[in-house]
Amino acid sequence: MSHHPHDRFRSFWMAALLLAVTAMPAAAQTGAASWVGTWATAPVRDDAASSFTRQTLRQVICTSVGGSSARIHISNLFGTRPLRVEDVHIARLGDGSSILPDTDRAVLFRGSRFIVIAPGKEAVSDPVAFQVPALSDIAISFCLPRPSGRATFHGAAHQTSYLASGDVSSSKDLSDAKTTESTWFLTGLDVQGAGLHGAVVTLGASITEGYFSTPGANRRWPNVLAQKLVEAGFGIGVLNEGISGNRLLADGAGASARHRFRRDVLELPGVRWVIFADAPINDLGSTKPQPSAAQLIAGIGQLIALAHQSHIQFFCSTLTPYEGANYWTPAGEAARERVNDFLRSEASGCDAVIDQDAATHDPAHPTRFLPAYDHGDHLHPNDAGLQAIAGAVNLALFTQASGRDGMRSSPSAGRHRP
Incomplete structure (x- = not known):
């Protein structure tokens, strides 16, 4: 699998991160008067x-x-x-x-x-x-x-x-x-207050939802990301819209990501960014016939277009390994790798790529989780794996310039692959 080079971005983004706390208020002058989601969950029947x-x-x-x-x-x-x-x-x-x-x-x-x-x-x-x-x-x-x-x-x-x-x-x-x-x-639950600069939605399936995270301990990767953002003084809400079993293209465990994107992302208060994660893994494992990599890529492209129409930055996450899971197949693995290669390419249309695959796979067996991160079913990470996923999110991504309303981010503000 190919990896996009990023050395030429490093100096710029390190400087951006150091300036984030002072730069954010200028980019979100209306933030104190606007509602920002501090918690949300995806409704299901x-x-x-x-x-x-x-x-x-x-x-x-x-x-x-x-x-x-x-x-x-x-x-x-x-x-x-x-x-x-x-x-x-x-x-x-x-x-x-x-x-x-x-x-x-x-x-x-x-x-x-x-x-x-x-x-x-x-x-x-x-x-x-x-x-x-x-x-x-x-x-x-x-x-x-x-x-x-x-x-x-x-x-x-x-x-x-x-x-x-x-x-x-x-x-x-x-x-x-x-x-x-x-x-x-x-x-x-929404809040108003000084120093708020919008919200990021984490959209996905069971890995995003926090399946197998320690109950009551708030160790889902969106919770860990929220802690990192608070500690850095960013004033950004994190809204977890993961649904266990959810898919990108097909309804089943709730409406598909494609069908619920407007409700569960675009219509939430103060949204400036969305991180799209693990739902396509369920398309590869749970849908008969299995969709092709091209169909999944096209589906992700539809979401990117919808986000950009609303001036929301779209961060793509590579798909984590799942060999050993009960629905893994060689064909599914080949499609996962093709999707990940595309997401890492300049042609993807993603405003950034968060490499969950690189953060969690075993270097000796890249199609499998690192054993220290595997909950045991070879599909879901444990608490340590969820922390690694959150750690793959470069906070410099959230310093990109805002749009006209001060609560949105322009999709043309630059792309970065951590």
């Missing part, structure tokens, strides 16, 4: 048809950037009936299901303590004055007083949330609460 009645959901999410005010998104996208949501609260998480009472704030919708959301629709709350710390666990609680009908959810959240009887949204502790590893109806 619950085929088990779960329903809730007279129950409180207390859901735990981990922020990326912080802010001084917040708003939340609740979705009934796949619902079968109007969804009534009452007594919505946001607070800092304490121990277990408890909250820190001094931080608890009620959240309103159009000035009301309840909202009825029609099937296929989403509701965005009124702003609430609430100090959202970066990289912190936040509890969002709300009551579902009537039968909810089919749920809109994200099945594998890799985070424990809580379900209790009755309306106990404002209670410090939830007695006899059941636990869930899914996220229900809640799809986003």
